[in-house]
Amino acid sequence: MVTEGLVVRSYSGYYYVDCNGMLITCKVKGHMKQKRFLLYTGDRVLLETGQQNAGDGMITSVLPRRNCLLRPAVANLDLLVIAQALVQPDFSHLIMDKLLVLAEKAGIPVLIVLTKADLTEPEQAERIASVYRNLGYETHVISAKTGRGVALLKERLAGKVTAFGGPSGVGKSSALNAIQPGVLRTTGAISSKISRGRHTTRYTELVPFNGGYLADTPGFGNVLMENMMPEELAGCFPEFRQYEPVCKFSPCSHIHEPVCGVKEAVAKGIIASSRYASYLAIYEELKENKERNRK
Ligand SMILES: Nc1nc2c(ncn2[C@@H]2O[C@H](COP(=O)(O)OP(=O)(O)OP(=O)(O)O)[C@@H](O)[C@H]2O)c(=O)[nH]1
């Protein structure tokens, strides 16, 4: 029998597929492996069931994706929550801007969550949040410890397929647990190697939540910008768009050109200096990638 299902977790060669509420353990059919087809958590797949065990299946194809991300590795999202701590670890504009660029390129709506509000002054939180609110990104300041901001965030996730992504240790799993205690069934295996029993998320798993799904994902260190050309970057900074008509050259890299609307807006303080600094750093990284690939 052929049925459709949703990949809710993948783990060492096995895919766990939700078929109308029943969890089926699957492998992928040989011809798919030959094509080196990557399957993501969040993929909709066709599978053959009922050969041997009722709980086993074989994935035969992947249905077209609406969207897909590598970091975190997940497909078909309605919403990506980009989580970062205000402190511990310190907030990084560059990491936030890189993740925003990747989400813009993938065409996935973003909601920003700034965590550990209990560890910082409200003014500091506001300073960071305002940079992103001014760009039009919905930004929530929360604390899993005190519960601040959790109820409102929970409301905003209802009925959607949402993944929480961001650097390691920023509090993604803690935020999810605050939103829905017990939501993480299998994540949070205690690692004795990493600092005294900290819970570190090992894989992406979708869990049903309020008419949609929530995904916790493993944190990462740095964010590598891959599969992107330097010339594409400005298009992933939405606030640049309205100043580009002023640029003398088209296309304009907004770096060395003499008359540039974007550079003017930065000089006037209309475009945040942290955003422009990220643009320069990412542009440089993409240029280096391009030169390396040419060799
Ligand atoms: N004070 C404070 N500590 C927090 C908060 N949220 C998380 N923490 C702490 O931060 C550490 C990391 O939290 P996790 O929820 O495991 O972080 P994570 O983003 O899921 O980490 P990875 O799974 O490794 O990517 C833990 O020691 C938490 O107790 C918060 O709101 N306030």
Ligand SMILES: [Mg+2]
């Ligand atoms: Mg985690």
Ligand SMILES: [Zn+2]
């Ligand atoms: Zn320009």
